[in-house]
Amino acid sequence: MTQPVQPAPPDPSARPSARTGLLADLRALSPAERGLWRLPLMWAAALAILFIPVIYVAVYLGSVWDPYGKLSALPVALVNLDGGTVYRGKQYNLGKDLVQTFHENPPAKFVRYPTEAAAQNAVRRGEVYFALTLPADFSRKAIAGSSSEHGLLRLYSAEGTSYFASRVGSSIATAIAGSLNERLGTNRWDTVQASLAQVQQGFADLRAGAAKLQNGAATLATGTGKLRVGAETLASGAAKASSGGAQLSQGARNLSGGVGKLTAGVARLSSGVRQLNAQAPGQAQLQPLLTGAASLRQGGTDLAGGLGKLSAGAASLASGAKTLSTGAAQADAGAGSLAAQLPALATGLTQLQGGAQSLGKGAADLNGGATRLGAGIAQLGGQSAQLGLNATQLSALQGGAGTLKTGADALVMGSAQLRSGAGTLVQGLGTAQAGAQKAATGAEQLGNGTAQLRTGAVRLQSGAATLAQNTAQAQAGAANLSRGTSSLETGLKTLVAGNLKIKSALGTISGSLPAQNDLDTLAGGASTLAKSSGDLANGVQSVSAGAARLATGAADADVGAIKLRDGLNTLYSKIPASTEQLGGDPAGLSASVQVVTEHTASVANNGAAFAPYFMALSLWVGCTLTTFIFPYLLIAESGRRTGQLARVLRKFAVPAVYVVAQALLVVLGVHLLGVKALHPGLLVFTAVAASLTFMLLVLALNLLLGAAGRLLALVLLVIQLAASGGSYPVELSSPFFRWLHTYIPVTDAINAMRYALFGSYEGQYGVFMLRMLAVALVSLAVALLSRRRWQYIADERFRSPLVLDVG
Structure with a gap:
């Protein structure tokens, strides 16, 4: 086994001479770097990364082991505009009841918004993952139970932001609709079916009875009308008879007095006629x-x-x-x-x-x-x-x-x-x-x-x-x-x-002219007539008073009969000929509430939804794997006197070309898989920028920490798997991962790619790219300041870390 190269002692003369410059330093470093490509390095690399997938799976599954158990932490917009309704004399407000249910047993972390537009804007900005809106006519349409219209529970989600969250939103909305439909349908059918037959029969009997009462009242009103007319005629005749009787009595008395005067007058007439006859001219x-x-x-x-x-x-x-x-x-x-x-x-x-x-x-x-x-x-x-x-x-x-x-x-x-x-x-x-x-x-x-x-x-x-x-x-x-x-x-x-x-x-x-005896007899008869007519007038007056009271009672009876008739007519008209049937139909009643889903940043499938996540991770893995191929810390003796800037640029140049090629191949591969980009140019630019940023960060870690920097790059890969929010919303992770989510570069790479692919995070693309640029600049600064980790080796021994285990 090849012995590791020991770090060379510090060389006070290892400083750039006045004659050297950046280009000269790059020419001095290039021969050794180009010599790396003459050796086979692939088998040792395969053994080195053997356990990386296991670590990735373990950490990844651990971070998302039970996401459904933490849905109560998922931020979701809720807008309740339901104004309630009155149906069959009873007040309903399904929106209020539903909000109360969410408060007692929340399926997600609901954030209240005043309007539907504000909630949808929040979804597009990535503040919440989806929005549920109960419109103003929700209760009215849901309670009616008609198949022609439904209470619409509006779901607005951004699949590109989180495909999983959009599916959760659909599941929650469907569960809510199902629960409401079941409750409304059961209550409606049980109540209506139990009483509908009795109500129909009762209305039929009531209408038949009202019809009979209506006919009787009409007959009664006709009879009382006739009674009223007869009583009024009787009262009028009795009044006239009473008046006539009084006049008859007075006339009889007047006749008696007149007869007396007549007899006296006849006597005087007889005397006068005799005198007139004597005085009349001839x-x-x-x-x-x-x-x-x-x-x-x-x-x-x-x-x-x-x-x-x-x-x-x-x-x-x-x-x-x-x-x-x-x-x-x-x-x-x-x-x-x-x-x-x-x-x-x-x-x-x-x-x-x-x-x-x-x-x-x-x-x-x-x-x-x-x-x-x-x-x-x-x-x-x-x-x-x-x-x-x-x-x-x-x-x-x-x-x-x-x-x-x-x-x-x-x-x-x-x-x-x-x-x-x-x-x-x-x-x-x-x-x-x-x-x-x-x-x-x-x-x-x-x-x-x-x-x-x-x-x-x-x-x-x-x-x-x-x-x-x-x-x-x-x-x-x-x-x-x-x-x-x-x-x-x-x-x-x-x-x-x-x-x-x-x-x-x-x-x-x-x-x-009559004699005096005849006139005396006439006066006696007139006196008798006057007395009898007075008795007759008193009797007729009593009859007139009774007839007046009879007319008053008949008028009251007629008014009551007319009111009774009109009231029964009104009652009969108010009783429907046929009772109201149950509105809607079983299909409509079983689906009184339906979900209307709108999308922004639409995604074709689950694979396309995970594309930004795996693209960013693959680019990070590609940059990390370069540490096993390229000797970032080794400097050939021929390049001992080169400057720090030339060393950093030379160490970064070839891996940069390598990772850019990786980025282009990744974009091409995603395209060939059928994932369509909304902004193809931005996708290529984002992938290249992310690869270069990741490469500068990995280089800086190696120059700052040496071999530990390579290990830290691997650890960061595993951590970013859980903290980037690529597979599940980061809010479903532990607090530690939620804290890391803001600071790791893969988060910005994933979000920027989501915008380039789907249009997610509206208006935030520039922010993501500036944050990645900041990471790249900080990494470059760290690399330029890290001078203590360089290791020198003879030019003939300059090899890949896979051979020297140094690099």
Whole structure:
């Protein structure tokens, strides 16, 4: 067996010289590293990892040995929106009852949310694994038990986050629905089937009885109506009989008194008739009345003739009044035209007077000018000698001056006359203007007079027509009077004849009046009648009072019968002809509650659900296995003077390419198995980044701890199997594993791959990748600071750890 290489003593000169650089250090380290690939290393590696699966299975099964026993720690969202319902007079609230059951025996760790949207957001963020929602109409639809609608227990889960949790949610929802269905179905069928037959028969009997009562009540109402009418008729007749009896009694008393008065009156009548017969006028006394009636008839005839003539004259007067009215209207129109023209005449005279005044003033000016012209001519004659003219010239000049003087004198005289004429014209025009004004005033008065004349003519015409009409009426009245006097004469003749007959009849009546004995017998019978009619009135009054009480009772009985009839009609209408059947059907009643499941981050099957978990673990195992192949701690003597950065990069370079190839093969293999990625590019990037992160972490552990670092990497593999939450929610694990879950890198790798594959952990992918980057940077820093674990060996002895057991 090859002896292990002892660590070389510290070499103070083992420091990078000034001439070396990063590239030179990498070239110095490369020959020994490339020489590793010339040796067969695979058999020893198989023996070294033989027990790793056993440890993995033991730890893995131990972490998830009884997950169903810890479901009460599984965070699940619960939303109860059920408002309850009232069914057949009883209050139900299945949501409240279900929440109370969860409180007493929780199948999971329920977290209450106010709305369904908030619960679903929590599922998508990974805060809870699934959400159960009881909608507002849950009780109403579940209690109804119809196969057309059900109380819907809504399940919302994220299979990509935890396929196992989604199955648990489905199981819980199914169990809840089954329990509710069993309870509701059993209660409903037991209660309804036990009483349905009795209720149906009871309703049938009740409806039949109500029908009979309804018919009887109708007959009773009809009879009481007739009784009420008869009683009212009887009461009315009795009242009338009572009133008639009282009137009969009073009439009998009045008759008795009247008969007494009649007997006395008959006696006085007999005496009066005899006196009237003696005083009645005869033929001799009535003859003057007949003569006066004949004279009155003749006067009426004469009056009618005179009124006829008066009517003819009134007609002529009306015709003349109409002609006068027409002339007055014409005169009124002419006076109006004259009155309209006179203001224009007055205006013209005023203007003419102004012109005459201007003419007088011009004549005065002309007269003054002519006078001055004569004076000038005289002066010209007096001064002519001073001009030195000869006699001929002077004579001619003195002749022309004389002529001019004569013309000037004539002009003075004419202008004076013109001035006088203008003054006379002005005066005449003033007089004419005053006359025109008087004429205008007179024309106005004339217009008023003609208007009055026209009005009077119209009134005269109307009065004449009225007079003609009244005289015609008076003529007709006179004719009637003539006919009346004729009738009066005839009536008087008839009156006289009748009076004579009355005188004869009075004698006959006087002999026919009853004797005093007969009148005494009549008075006694009337007295007896008055007494008996009083007794009759008292009896009829008693009958009337009883009839009134009978009418009141009959009215009350009729009202009660009508109410009884209406009440029985209402009762009969309220009793159904057929009783209500059980709603729904057995199938609907046995499944009153159904689960409506919605998914986010859907997963095709259980293998696809576990793909992120096993991909991350396989990448970690691949990085760990490189520690059995590559000598991370060995440095060939030729590379003793190289720097720490070059050593770390050289040790990381080949394994990095190796694990990237592993990552690509893993992604390809998962794809070939049929797992479809939602984001294929992100899946490749995540697998490569996870492999490089894991490789830096394993390298840092080896450089920091030496051979113990390789052992720790294996231990971390086992721990991360349980703490990463890849197979079961980490909440189902022990507190220790739940604490580790947050800090190990495989957790972030699994969650990031779940997002790339299924879309789980919405909005958290960047967080996972940043946390893995932080682990990678920390690992690189640890590797650069770990200088004490290097072991040096001769170049010819530089081998893989599988051969040297050092590395």
